[in-house]
Amino acid sequence: MKRSNWFIHRFEVINAILIALVSLSTALSVWRTNVIGSNAEEASRRGLIDAVKNQAYENENYRKAYEEAGFAYQYAVKEAEVNALEDASSAEIRDRGVNIRQYLLPNMQLLAQPLATDEKYRNADGTYNLQKRMDDLRSENTDPVDPAVSFKRADSLFSQQRWLVIGSILLAVSLFWLALAEVSKDGSRTIQFVIGLAIYLIGVLWFVGVEMTFFFLRRGA
């Protein structure tokens, strides 16, 4: 009975301290939510930078592959022409063929390498396997970056931000009930105080739960 009186007399002070604590917790939760939001945007930005790097590398691969394909094509056509020249009945034409084979074709083959020199790129019909060449060019990238990794992390952080916002709302709602208990004069103030305190504890647990869940989901990252 004595303890109950002590509580009633100091209720407003205790509640005021709790309101201050809840206000501080709300401020902290809003700060943390914003930090997570900033991290999510940073991960998104990094993903976009990786995507630009990847695309620039891929563009250069395609440019190189088609440049080589153009030279290889010209070499193949010239080689067919030389074969025809050498098969001609006219000695003049045959001589032309011999000279082109001796002096021009090797230089054209040099330009057309590796498609025209490496057998692994040659198809059975005499054309070149451009897809294989592209695969080889891609594998030459010693430092490949995958934007999907950063995007996945950004999505996870954005999701965490959403759940943390709900935690902030719970804390704000607890503030409502505690303030109500502070201004009430009748017996309902205890119920309001208990509701406010319960929602506050749920809000804090929610916040900690969300933090831990996403910490483990991202394996500590």
Next chain:
Amino acid sequence: MSETTETPILQVEQASDKYKNLIVILTVFTTVLAAVLAALQADASIRSDIANRDSQYLAIQASGELHRSGLEANYEFTVFGDYMKNLQESTIMQLTALEQEQDGDDDAARTTNELADIAQARADAAVKFSTLYSDPRYAPQGDDIMPRAEQYIIDINAKSNEIVAQQNESADAYDRWNRKADSYVTALTILAVAFFLFGLAQAVKSARMRLAFAAFGIVVILFTLFVSAITLIA
């Protein structure tokens, strides 16, 4: 004697405290409403950020795909043009050889025929490299028929068009969610006026003035709820 002096003071105190609890409740309700609006604003902002990122990522992919298809088409039409040139050169040489034969110049006709064969050999080599002639989707179905170059151009740009369509969808989503996020910010700004009015209501001594400020505050809250509801439904 003491009763007559205390009663007016008590009445004045009671009048100055009148509706104070109502103002506190309204202020706290406004706080909760602001928290909910802030949550909705945060959600819309997150969705807009994700859509914006997706739109930029797809734009990068679309530009890459356009670059690739441009290179491929350039190569393809160079081969095609080369093939056509050699084929026509061969035909013209054959016609020239015929004319030379008719004129009785057999040696010249033989040489010209050999030049025609050489041009034909170049054309035969080129045709193997041409998708327009080797791919059954575009290859001509008979003599004197051109390959289906239009279909080739449609097909080669299909992927980039698909990516651009996705990019447009993401850009529209970004626009939509960004507008929503802006509307929630507007609602929150209007709500700040309600906070101001309830603060004034708490400060004034007159109960009538307090009620008037509270009423204006309630009108502002209702307007905020209206703006928020419109934004939520949109």
